[in-house]
């Protein structure tokens with residue numbers, strides 16, 4: 001049997017409060033989640049439910065309190081070297097040019113033709129002529145493209161994305177989503193994509209997993225997205241099948257979003 005690219009097996013993550021060590025908070029409990037090789041999986045759920053916690057465990061940045069993480073069948077210890085990450089926050093080094101940022105990971109690995117590979121990836125994300133610009137000389141969308149090139153230039157087998165486009169305006173965001181889908185289509189890497197935006201999750205994914213509101217979140221629904229590919233994220237939203245899927249998933253998610261909202265008000 002071929003093993004999944006990434007498998008979280010019965011993982012629980014309990015945080016100890018910094019202020020009071022006797023206080024504990026279980027963010028996620030007994031979660032099992034797999035991403036097959038070449039599969040695009042999104043996790044949606046109310047704010048604070050533990051989506052980033054799951055991703056961080058997959059990245060090896062956080063060790064589960066119980067359960068385990070498997071990467072292509074092997075138990076993960078330490079940082080997941082087969083994964084590339086793209087987070088919501090800006091991750092570019094302000095003192096390096098766009099090209100310098102894309103090259104950094106390759107240089108760190110001692111790759112011989114780092115410059116040529118980085119230039120190639122900048123072209124692929126539509127920034128061929130912008131290699132010598134510094135991050136502050138680029139728009140928000142361009143900086144995201146540089147981040148994308150920075151992640152993909154390392155050719156990771158698993159791509160972990162935590163709300164990478166949430167800071168962008170809707171048009172730029174849809175352009176970026178389509179670009180990611182095109183790049184993914186060409187290479188078919190395993191993707192774990194975290195978002196609070198159900199439309200985005202459906203438009204991009206092969207499978208959408210819904211997490212319950214915290215504490216002790218767990219998956220409460222899983223939906224296969226059988227929309228044809230290639231997809232245009234803006235166009236696909238108008239198809240009847242998309243609307244059906246949206247209604248079905250929202251029926252599960254709605255209650256949890258309301259619970260999450262109430263908890264925030266109470267906190």
Ligand SMILES: Nc1ncnc2c1ncn2[C@@H]1O[C@H](COP(=O)(O)OP(=O)(O)OP(=O)(O)O)[C@@H](O)[C@H]1O
Nearest residue numbers: 015025027046047048049050051052053054196214
């Ligand atoms: N290092 C930590 N120490 C203590 N509690 C934490 C820590 N990291 C996360 N938490 C708590 O765990 C819960 C889950 O956080 P997480 O960031 O995974 O949620 P999320 O679903 O990604 O949230 P959002 O949608 O708002 O980004 C939250 O209640 C958060 O406050």
